Amino acid sequence: VYRTYDPRAKILREMAKTAAPELHRTAARTEEVALKILHDAHPDRPNATNVDFWASVVLTGAGIPKELFTTIFATSRVAGWTAHVLESLSDLRLIRPASRWIGPEPGRKPLQLAKR
Structure with missing residues (x-):
């Protein structure tokens, strides 16, 4: 969920009216x-x-199988990801994340799903 409405979403919302009218309403x-x-x-x-x-x-209205959605969404972002990599390579600064690890301690196995 984004903080502002993506203009691409507005265009696709309109396209969906024609591509999949029933699904658009839902x-x-x-x-x-x-x-x-x-x-x-x-x-x-x-x-x-x-x-x-x-x-x-x-995509549903166009008859694209749901199993391909993730691939299509990722493919549409490859150019942006590539641009970020090229920018990072031109700068060569060490990236120091501000995040803190909250996962299991190193060496500990996570609990099985049934035991959580």
Whole structure:
């Protein structure tokens, strides 16, 4: 969920009306309810639907199997990822993440799902 509405999502939302009219109605209602729930839970946070939500409706309307969605979404980002890598290589600064590890201690095996 993004803080501002992605202009690509707006275009895909319109495309979905033609590509999958029934699914568009369901998706539009789902979007409306989800955003209301998010707003009620966090009124101080702006929330907006991401581009992949509406892309999935268009892809469904085009007859693309759901199993290919992740590949299609990743492929559409390769140019951006590549640009980030090239920028990083031109700078060669050491990246020091501000995140802290919250996973299991090194050497400990995670609990089996059934025991969690």
